[in-house]
Amino acid sequence: MxxxxxxxxxxxxxxxxxxxxxxxxxxxxxxxxxxxxxxxxxxxxxxxxxxxxxxxxxxxxxxxxxxxxxxxxxxxxxxxxxxxxxxxxxxxxxxxxxxxxxxxxxxxxxxxxxxxxxxxxxxxxxxxxxxxxxxxxxxxxxxPALLEADRFGARQPIGAHHPDDPVYALAKHRVLLGMDAERFRT
Incomplete structure (x- = not known):
């Protein structure tokens, strides 16, 4: 190519x-x-x-x-x-x-x-x-009439706004490990 x-x-x-x-x-x-x-x-x-x-x-x-x-x-x-x-x-x-x-x-x-x-x-x-x-x-x-905590029950975590959504903890973890995008471009 x-x-x-x-x-x-x-x-x-x-x-x-x-x-x-x-x-x-x-x-x-x-x-x-x-x-x-x-x-x-x-x-x-x-x-x-x-x-x-x-x-x-x-x-x-x-x-x-x-x-x-x-x-x-x-x-x-x-x-x-x-x-x-x-x-x-x-x-x-x-x-x-x-x-x-x-x-x-x-x-x-x-x-x-x-x-x-x-x-x-x-x-x-x-x-x-x-x-x-x-x-x-x-x-x-x-x-829905129920609160999210009641509707989702054991299905945790529930999505949240920035910075409380679990995806942001994942991003911080990747930075701590040095796993940034530049590493994967080589």
């Missing part, structure tokens, strides 16, 4: 990794991960929100404070390189979102759709420059 094909594979993987960081950022209320998915000058058309990615991030951070719960899954990632430094990316998502509405009543929604993103590569890094969220399915669901 020649170097050009290897570079395309590496670029594809970097774009996928960025999409996954976005999901972790939203689901774990991890501001750093969320910000790492967007370029500072990016725009986002996200349902009722339309504006800068910075504005969307501030909006999301406000939602995180309500104790909301989000689960996002990304599938069917199609990447079309329009130039060596730009890619049109369509990725399907399923999101289960639960949290209080404006009146404080807990709502739960199942959302399915697609992220249609313009990715740009700047200084060797791929991030979202423009995002439009297309909704294909919306279903309001009855939120």
């Amino acid at each position: 020649d170097q050009a094909k290897i570079n395309v594979l590496l670029d594809r993987e970097a774009i996928r990794d960025c999409l996954y960081r976005y999901c972790r950022g939203i689901d774990r209320a991890d501001e750093r991960a969320l910000r790492s998915a967007y370029w500072p000058d990016a725009n986002d058309s996200h349902g009722a929100y339309r504006g800068s990615a910075e504005g969307f991030i501030r909006f999301a951070l406000g939602v995180f404070q309500t104790g909301s719960r989000n689960i996002h899954q990304i599938t069917n990632i199609l990447i079309d390189f329009t130039t060596p430094a730009e890619a049109a990316v369509e990725s399907y998502f399923t999101a289960l979102q639960r949290g209080p509405d404006e009146d404080g009543e807990v709502r739960q929604m199942l959302l399915c759709g697609r992220y249609c993103d313009l990715f740009q590569k700047r200084e060797g890094e791929w991030r979202i420059a423009e995002r439009t969220v297309i909704y294909d399915w919306l279903e309001e669901q009855a939120p």
Whole structure:
């Protein structure tokens, strides 16, 4: 395989990794991960929100404070390189979102759709420059009546916001062991 094909594979993987960081950022209320998915000058058309990615991030951070719960899954990632430094990316998502509405009543929604993103590569890094969220399915669901501790029972640990989610302890463990990404690139 020649170097050009290897570079395309590496670029594809970097774009996928960025999409996954976005999901972790939203689901774990991890501001750093969320910000790492967007370029500072990016725009986002996200349902009722339309504006800068910075504005969307501030909006999301406000939602995180309500104790909301989000689960996002990304599938069917199609990447079309329009130039060596730009890619049109369509990725399907399923999101289960639960949290209080404006009146404080807990709502739960199942959302399915697609992220249609313009990715740009700047200084060797791929991030979202423009995002439009297309909704294909919306279903309001009855939120569970039981508290999470009662519903999950012995199924522990329960996912949590940053930094309390167990995944962050795993990341700290890896750093202590010296198992960073650079080690695996050689």
